[in-house]
Amino acid sequence: MLRRAFCAAFISAAAAAASLFVLKSRGLLFETRPDRFEYPCRGAYISERSGAVNWNSLPKENIDFCYIRASRGIAFADRRAEYDLKGAQSSGLPFGAVHDLDPAADGKAQADNFLSVTGELEGQLIPALDIRLSLGERLRSGDKYKLARIITDFAGRIKEREGCGVVLLCDSYVWKLLSLENSGALIWAEDSGFCKEPLLLSYSDSARSPSMKDEGAVYTALTAGKHITSQEFVRRFAVGKREG
Numbered sequence: 001m002l003r004r005a006f007c008a009a010f011i012s013a014a015a016a017a018a019s020l021f022v023l024k025s026r027g028l029l030f031e032t033r034p035d036r037f038e039y040p041c042r043g044a045y046i047s048e049r050s051g052a053v054n055w056n057s058l059p060k061e062n063i064d065f066c067y068i069r070a071s072r073g074i075a076f077a078d079r080r081a082e083y084d085l086k087g088a089q090s091s092g093l094p095f096g097a098v099h100d101l102d103p104a105a106d107g108k109a110q111a112d113n114f115l116s117v118t119g120e121l122e123g124q125l126i127p128a129l130d131i132r133l134s135l136g137e138r139l140r141s142g143d144k145y146k147l148a149r150i151i152t153d154f155a156g157r158i159k160e161r162e163g164c165g166v167v168l169l170c171d172s173y174v175w176k177l178l179s180l181e182n183s184g185a186l187i188w189a190e191d192s193g194f195c196k197e198p199l200l201l202s203y204s205d206s207a208r209s210p211s212m213k214d215e216g217a218v219y220t221a222l223t224a225g226k227h228i229t230s231q232e233f234v235r236r237f238a239v240g241k242r243e244g
Contacts (some may be wrong), residue, residue: 030105041224047079051214055087058211064230065094070117074109096125107153120160121239130169164239
């Protein structure tokens with residue numbers, strides 16, 4: 001009897017471990033998922049990694065808003081940006097666009113490239129600037145003052161043309177490099193390990209969705225800041241109509 005009980009317990013433990021592995025590998029289980037009571041507003045960051053998205057069904061998957069990668073540098077556009085921006089708009093899901101910073105290119109020119117892809121931002125969520133740096137970019141971008149100027153020029157051009165601010169998508173390296181803790185900037189934190197009260201928080205970069213048709217396609221799961229409801233998030237951070 002003892003041997004049978006041991007075998008049954010071993011089989012149950014193995015089955016549970018296998019189930020956890022499958023859920024994690026499919027992007028359906030997150031060890032760092034924020035508590036739903038404290039973080040009620042959930043979102044998705046979509047890029048070309050997400051493949052073809054069914055925008056008719058995505059809003060039904062417990063997703064309150066999304067961000068879409070639009071461009072990089074002064075000339076590059078995400079290959080699915082046009083499709084995803086139109087799809088998000090037709091779905092009725094609140095959405096914003098993201099520009100991937102080139103730390104060696106003019107900030108104003110990058111903003112112009114971004115807006116050439118997105119068009120006018122009225123009604124969208126405030127745009128995001130991804131200022132995370134690869135290892136190679138960190139080695140080449142040793143001048144933090146030059147990097148700060150590029151970011152400032154990008155944000156200034158967006159403010160000039162669209163009348164709105166920019167949220168900065170960063171990791172702990174850039175956070176410390178640019179002393180963003182004391183900057184007053186709106187922050188989209190890559191994880192919860194550094195910024196105490198970010199506007200946006202990413203908690204998984206390998207989430208999966210039935211609305212994504214391509215095998216292996218993933219998105220970044222994110223949430224608005226603590227105690228921010230979806231209605232409040234849209235009300236506070238949607239781009240308004242320009243005066244004049």
